[in-house]
Amino acid sequence: MADKKMVEAITSMDEDFAQWYTDIVKKADLCDYTSVKGCMVFKPAGYAIWELIQRQLDDRFKATGVENVYLPMFIPESLLEKEKDHVEGFAPEVAWVTQGGLQPLQEKLCVRPTSETLFCDFYKNLIHSYRDLPKVYNQWCSVVRWEKETRPFLRSREFLWQEGHTIHASHDEAQERTIQMLNIYADFCEDFLAMPVVRGRKTDKEKFAGAEATYTIEALMHDGKALQSGTSHNFGDGFARAFGIQYTDNQNTLQYPYQTSWGVTTRLIGAIIMVHGDNEGLVLPPKVAPTQVMVIPIQQKKEGVLEKAQDICDRVGRIARTKLDSSDKSPGWKFADCEMRGIPLRIEIGPRDLEEGKCIVVRRDTREKTPVMLSELEERIPQMLDRMQKDMYNRAREHRDAHIWDAHNYQEFKDIAENKPGFIRAMWCENRECEDKIKADLGVTSRCMPFNDDDQISDVCACCGKPAKKLVYWGKAY
């Protein structure tokens, strides 16, 4: 049977999580490899998820006054080099254009790995007076980082993202914007992607090249590894000083402005897969599902079945993103296909249902089957989608919370790192040596210092035993 064969083709997640992930990506038709090493094709099913993410985030950004712009994809070498830490962080992994048309270029251009330097160059000409501040700009684009190891959505040489770049008169205002955008990301992940996140600050070791402080949201994947899912950086006036951006304040004094940047990428699609997927395939939270409901006729050649299925599709289509699968495949194949693609609800309608004026609605996540009267579809479908969205969040949250382990000393830290997948909470002295040792010994990195750190689990650093200063979430990470 085709449906059986299709399902068998996925590796079980417990057997080989990495292979399970790759199988889903391919079988759910999200993306494909290309002749361009390290780059991928976003197929319609994958790109449609990104479109929903874009639309939703863009609306949330704009509600806070963000305006979209578009800057060039190329950065002249001399511009990239202006901020010392920044160029050190990015120069080793950029692609260089050295020839334009038939001529070698006088100055080589890198394909943007991120656009801080371009925005600084732009702002330098734009900002003169305090009246020109703030600017709260964002762009949707692709960026390139010449990675050696790549994985679909999680790490590729070219990926899609948005990058916000803002400039402010005061450090306080920049800091406020930095946190505001992090919170937008966190709320979006929890509300729209049904994915709980830990909000916090990165250690100095893990912060963005050139930033004063980097803030992050960290999510836990089903295999217990962390995924950095969005970051927001406060640059202080470091870039402004490096680029000579100045404005006259209302006392007519020259000042350096303060900057931020913040971004999320198509790796969020990888996060959705690894937080919600199961052994039957992808499971999409209803809000981010390009198709929310699939109508599948049973014995579709019997009189009236296909017409009724079409009628249901039209009616439900007015309140949810709905499709009808009227292909000549078997119902079993269609069910399996629907499950593989993660479509939240499927509606089964056959000759007997027709007589009884009902249909069967099946939830993708629980596979729960509910008979629903046809007359009640408009009422019930939105309720079921809503319920599923909430349940998926709660389940992900329970899974996450059940995989947070406290380490009070190094022995505990070691035991957990070796045996228990998930986040490790441990106190830290704030010395780089301990952070380096933990990574070298145990293979875990500091994910973040959470905003909510009331729960100080000990007075001493779990690594060196000296007085502790910060609670840190540690973990293996993608």
Added chain:
Amino acid sequence: MADKKMVEAITSMDEDFAQWYTDIVKKADLCDYTSVKGCMVFKPAGYAIWELIQRQLDDRFKATGVENVYLPMFIPESLLEKEKDHVEGFAPEVAWVTQGGLQPLQEKLCVRPTSETLFCDFYKNLIHSYRDLPKVYNQWCSVVRWEKETRPFLRSREFLWQEGHTIHASHDEAQERTIQMLNIYADFCEDFLAMPVVRGRKTDKEKFAGAEATYTIEALMHDGKALQSGTSHNFGDGFARAFGIQYTDNQNTLQYPYQTSWGVTTRLIGAIIMVHGDNEGLVLPPKVAPTQVMVIPIQQKKEGVLEKAQDICDRVGRIARTKLDSSDKSPGWKFADCEMRGIPLRIEIGPRDLEEGKCIVVRRDTREKTPVMLSELEERIPQMLDRMQKDMYNRAREHRDAHIWDAHNYQEFKDIAENKPGFIRAMWCENRECEDKIKADLGVTSRCMPFNDDDQISDVCACCGKPAKKLVYWGKAY
């Protein structure tokens, strides 16, 4: 006076059209130059126009079954070279990446100037059976062409566009899609951008590199020059043969599929400027105006004025994209600023209007002032926006039609080309020699062979006098 000064800063369009264009682009804050030669920044006012174009076209595409995807921005040299005409057309103007990270690349990659070759590479792996056809894909992205002379929106080294790439089982189906998309572009330009276009086919000389036939929409700018505003190409099975794309049909026979591609770019923003702009600045058709209505309080410090202006902004904001200018600039400055930015309607509200329960609505295109009762705003504003959209189309169409000249012989052709800006309609024998001679002598190129060619104006070629085969629109072009 600030308002006076601002307006004087624009060159008159009759004095120097090119400078007028550049002034508008800068003064209406649409874009800016950058440190990257030949590349531009899309500022918020310019990018917001593109966002409206994108949203509208994307909806129209999707209504015909188009799905969005995203392919890599890099093309390996060997892939670009597979179709002979195509590589000849594009190789001289691409940017080459030769280094990735710290290593030279084994094979150089060009930054996509267009993505036919990548789509072929993708389709080759995707298409096996007639059941896999058709695919009707599109992507929104930026492309790079290493132009020597650049002008904002009209020609730059990087520009934004959409490129549709479809693949079909039959030549007829491909041809139908080619024309369908051209018609979508034409309807969009006429309905949404209020810009009349001529639909037709390109001569072989002017067709796309690798295409069997190229179709185009051609618009007339205010200075009488033509702007190619969108193209749609039928590739026949040429690319499929070059790339070895084959499928088995329902008789189990191997066949080559047929392909199309079609695109419009950010040069449409240049077209809007040059079709509708005037000596006071930009004039935006309401449908493509990011801000459709600007509310400007008069004597805003007088009691109740600002509150009422805000109230009007809130009310009108529910039915049109509306802003309030409550800055401390003078009303005169605000009027001029609004005109410069092309905002379709401005609402003036002062203490006297307040008493009378009315406001003044001023149309950007005609500067016509209409008193409107505050109680009637919700009814009148949409009517006025609608009226303005239609009037702008009709005015552009009248201007266009008044600048179409018929040439029956070479002397007439020469007289018109030298003295009368606009489209020249003339019969053609279909020989390349005549087309080349007309370009060399008169500086005009063939723009298109119109679909609607009932009006055969002569039996003989206007150049050589031999029997004519086609009616052609000729013109100087951007």
